[in-house]
Amino acid sequence: YVYSFGAGESAGDASMKALLGGKGANLAEMARLGLPVPPGFTLTTEVCTEFYANERAYPKELAAQVEAALAALEAKTGKTFGDAANPLLVSVRSGSRASMPGMMDTVLNLGLNDETVEGLAKLSGDARFAYDSYRRFIQMYSGVVLELEHGAFEEILGAHKDSNEYKSDVELNADDWRAVVAEFKRAVERLSGAPFPADPKAQLWGAIGAVFASWMNDRAIFYRKHNNIPESWGTAVNVQAMVFGNMGDTSATGVAFTRDPSTGEKKFYGEYLINAQGEDVVAGIRTPRALTKAAREAMKEGGESLEEAMPQVFAELTAVYQKLEAHYRDMQDIEFTVERGVLYMLQTRNGKRTAKASLKIAVDMVGEGLIGQRDAVLRVDASALDQLLHPTIAEGYRRDIICRGLPASPGAAVGVVAFSSEEAERLAADRVSVILVREETSPEDIHGMHASKAIVTARGGMTSHAAVVARGMGRPCVSGAGDIRIDMKLGEFRAGGRVIKKGETITVDG
Secondary structure (H helix, E strand, O other): OEEEOOOOOOEOOHHHHHHHHHHHHHHHHHHHOOOOOOOEEEEOHHHHHHHHHOOOOOOOOHHHHHHHHHHHHHHHHOOEEOOOOOEEOEEEEEEEOOOOOOOOOEEEEEOOOOOHHHHHHHHHOOHHHHHHHHHHHHHHHHHHOOOOOHHHHHHHHHHHHHHOOOOOHHHOOHHHHHHHHHHHHHHHHHHHOOOOOOOHHHHHHHHHHHHHHHOOOHHHHHHHHHHOOOHHHOEEEEEEEOOOOOOOOOOEEEEEEOOOOOOOOOOOEEEEEEOOOHHHHHOOOOOOEEOOHHHHHHHOOOOOOHHHHOHHHHHHHHHHHHHHHHHHOOOEEEEEEEEOOEEEEEEEEEOOOOHHHHHHHHHHHHHOOOOOHHHHHHHOOHHHHHHHHOOOOOOOOOOOOOOOOEEEEOOEEEEEEEOOHHHHHHHHHOOOOEEEEEOOOOHHHHHHHHHOOEEEEOOOOOOOHHHHHHHHHOOOEEEOOOOOEEEOOOOEEEEOOEEEEOOOEEEEEO
């Protein structure tokens, strides 16, 4: 039931996608190729199938196999799970056979408690980083495993920032994060009726159970239904040693595509954030920076690209993406972390793309000798071809522009403004064309995005949840429209000196 990344008889590879899920199979394959992958192991999709067939009970052999895999992981990293002096921390992520971006659950920094956080502070020499990681873990675990409301923790953090007149999270110091952690733990006990779990083994099994349970959450069911993914496939669970992109200004995290997923152009494309964890990029909480200098200049962005800020890391990342694309013979969507100047690969998968990009990439790869003509034809999904017929705004037509953002997904749409997914779904049921306008979208917005003709977000980049899911759905999307200020109470947004109220009609050009 458990396979490791790398060499050995229990090691997986890319051919085992049905058993290990896409993420697990590709992590194992990258490790087999000698790429810098943090060690870990995968609980197979068969565990998920048996979990649901046996009233959410695990196979009796599983616990011993997980213990053995954890011991092997401790040996590889030289760290011990739950040890106060040298703690091993892990991430727990889902990974189904088909890519389902953002639909299922993830827990990072697992293994932290009041003792191990002090060990992490000493090892890293950075108490601020350690307590920031701890508060992220409590918040994520509380939402995913304990099913507590995300907003309660945001309110605590917002109140702390307001009382100290901080504008952003990066201004909080170690003592601030200690205070926030203490408040988060009190909130957990108040809301759940029990203290936050301190035992790392209990944390691990809680997270594993939550990831398997997320296979049957509402958003995953909705996504499977609209993408023809069988429920019987199940999800795998990946447990992997943590690497940290939030260890200061020599650390970073990012998402990249080996070609442009909107146009298919052969250029390295993606975004990154300095001193951040991966969820910060895909969740659209902070608007990230471009990977390449050329992309930064084209977007007229401030701040350095990764190519300028970390040239050695960028060169290594370029070599990795070239190797991965040649190996998989398809455009790859990759996630990476830089911990104190050292590059680590966290994921690769065939990237979601528009129909226009799909057509160009398939034709170009034939020309490059990567694939044959038959493969090229089979790669272009027939139902996606209607994306090529997306409406566009007529050339030369007068544009009364309210604001601009990033061109996350092409096409044009006209509709009335809705600020919530529930409102968008209700209006769409009455055959009203809707434009969903949000600060950022989350996986819970999948039904509202599906009901809308287009999506606009105030925050997030070209690889945020809104951008990736909209591209896959063929919905126009403009992300990171930073001028937008949404007031949910008044039911309006402000941008470019204008006030646009809920129910008013706008046009989106993606």
